[in-house]
Amino acid sequence: QQQVKQSPQSLIVQKGGIPIINCAYENTAFDYFPWYQQFPGKGPALLIAIRPDVSEKKEGRFTISFNKSAKQFSLHIMDSQPGDSATYFCAASRTTDKLIFGTGTRLQVFP
Amino acid sequence: DTGVSQNPRHKITKRGQNVTFRCDPISEHNRLYWYRQTLGQGPEFLTYFQNEAQLEKSRLLSDRFSAERPKGSFSTLEIQRTEQGDSAMYLCASSRGRQGGTEAFFGQGTRLTVV
Numbered sequence: 001q002q003q004v005k006q007s008p009q010s011l012i013v014q015k016g017g018i019p020i021i022n023c024a025y026e027n028t029a030f031d032y033f034p035w036y037q038q039f040p041g042k043g044p045a046l047l048i049a050i051r052p053d054v055s056e057k058k059e060g061r062f063t064i065s066f067n068k069s070a071k072q073f074s075l076h077i078m079d080s081q082p083g084d085s086a087t088y089f090c091a092a093s094r095t096t097d098k099l100i101f102g103t104g105t106r107l108q109v110f111p
Numbered sequence: 112d113t114g115v116s117q118n119p120r121h122k123i124t125k126r127g128q129n130v131t132f133r134c135d136p137i138s139e140h141n142r143l144y145w146y147r148q149t150l151g152q153g154p155e156f157l158t159y160f161q162n163e164a165q166l167e168k169s170r171l172l173s174d175r176f177s178a179e180r181p182k183g184s185f186s187t188l189e190i191q192r193t194e195q196g197d198s199a200m201y202l203c204a205s206s207r208g209r210q211g212g213t214e215a216f217f218g219q220g221t222r223l224t225v226v
Contacts, residue, residue, distance in 0.1 A: 101153030
């Protein structure tokens with residue numbers, strides 16, 4: 001019940017494409033769902049986060065879609081750039097509690 | 112730089128030796144978390160502090176691991192009698208806590224290699 005399942009494991013898109021990464025959770029007590037971006041050898045950096053009272057949140061080129069009834073949420077990256085090539089992790093938690101991370105998606109954006 | 116700071120960035124040690132890592136959180140953050148990340152995996156929770164109190168420890172945190180946060184400021188994570196399976200990136204994160212917000216910010220991590 002503590003798991004967060006993330007897919008796909010890897011993703012390759014052309015510049016300008018819209019990669020979509022999906023996550024699913026079981027624990028209905030989770031009320032905070034962030035996405036992190038990680039470059040090799042660096043710590044994860046918070047990208048965007050959502051709470052279950054909204055179905056979509058957009059910040060710049062990053063959008064989270066949230067489906068509370070399906071217990072799923074996804075990250076969309078609009079107009080993807082080679083600089084977006086990184087590993088993306090979804091996570092879930094109860095407010096201020098520890099984060100439970102997905103297994104990550106390695107994104108490669110080719111020019 | 113006002114972000115989360117971790118030292119050292121890299122540590123190579125022989126099996127059986129003890130190692131200690133340090134984390135300096137963002138100054139106004141009262142929650143501090145330790146995570147471990149192995150290659151190709153997401154970070155896994157180890158333990159967290161609310162100010163100086165250690166509130167939760169994962170089952171991953173064997174009795175060879177100990178963490179402290181004296182005076183609610185910086186934190187240390189010590190691994191005694193290191194094993195090759197301890198090789199990983201150790202990440203520290205901090206957040207304001209319940210009253211101030213949920214966002215957790217990570218440091219750059221300490222990469223431990225046990226040979």
